[in-house]
Amino acid sequence: MSDGTERDGQAELTALQAALAAEHAAVYGYGVVGGRIDEHRRSEARAAYDAHRARRDTLVRAVRDLGGAPVAASAGYALPFPVGDGGSAARLAARLEEGVAAVYSDLVRATSGARRSDAAGALREAAVRAVRWSGESVAFPGLAERSAGQAGAAGTTPPASAPASR
Numbered sequence: 001m002s003d004g005t006e007r008d009g010q011a012e013l014t015a016l017q018a019a020l021a022a023e024h025a026a027v028y029g030y031g032v033v034g035g036r037i038d039e040h041r042r043s044e045a046r047a048a049y050d051a052h053r054a055r056r057d058t059l060v061r062a063v064r065d066l067g068g069a070p071v072a073a074s075a076g077y078a079l080p081f082p083v084g085d086g087g088s089a090a091r092l093a094a095r096l097e098e099g100v101a102a103v104y105s106d107l108v109r110a111t112s113g114a115r116r117s118d119a120a121g122a123l124r125e126a127a128v129r130a131v132r133w134s135g136e137s138v139a140f141p142g143l144a145e146r147s148a149g150q151a152g153a154a155g156t157t158p159p160a161s162a163p164a165s166r
Contacts, residue, residue, distance in 0.1 A: 008110075034046065
């Protein structure tokens with residue numbers, strides 16, 4: 001492999017790991033959302049939870065395919081605000097999706113071919129879910145979160161969840 005190809009492979013692996021970390025946090029966050037969301041939105045929260053688990057599992061395989069050791073989920077994540085009712089649960093869900101969209105934006109940039117197409121699909125799905133939860137949209141999902149400085153350090157954690165101290 002040439003230096004350029006190695007760098008491209010490393011950038012792809014780094015972006016995959018960041019997306020995996022974001023999916024771990026989203027799965028955790030949707031556990032909180034599911035416990036607080038209003039009954040009429042519970043199936044929507046469950047569908048999002050299932051989608052993030054499936055994406056997480058796909059990313060684990062992709063990281064292994066590139067010879068990496070998949071980043072593990074943290075034991076817990078700090079929430080950006082108290083989640084005590086359905087309204088705050090919906091806000092958390094929107095923040096989770098915005099954070100996931102941001103890291104998938106990075107993954108789109110770092111990949112090509114089928115993996116890039118999959119990342120673009122994940123970005124689109126997260127953006128649609130964010131709009132459903134918040135009722136608001138942005139022109140370029142995944143990029144607005146970056147420019148507003150809401151993304152976690154190095155884009156590894158959605159802004160709604162940061163690793164909790166142990």
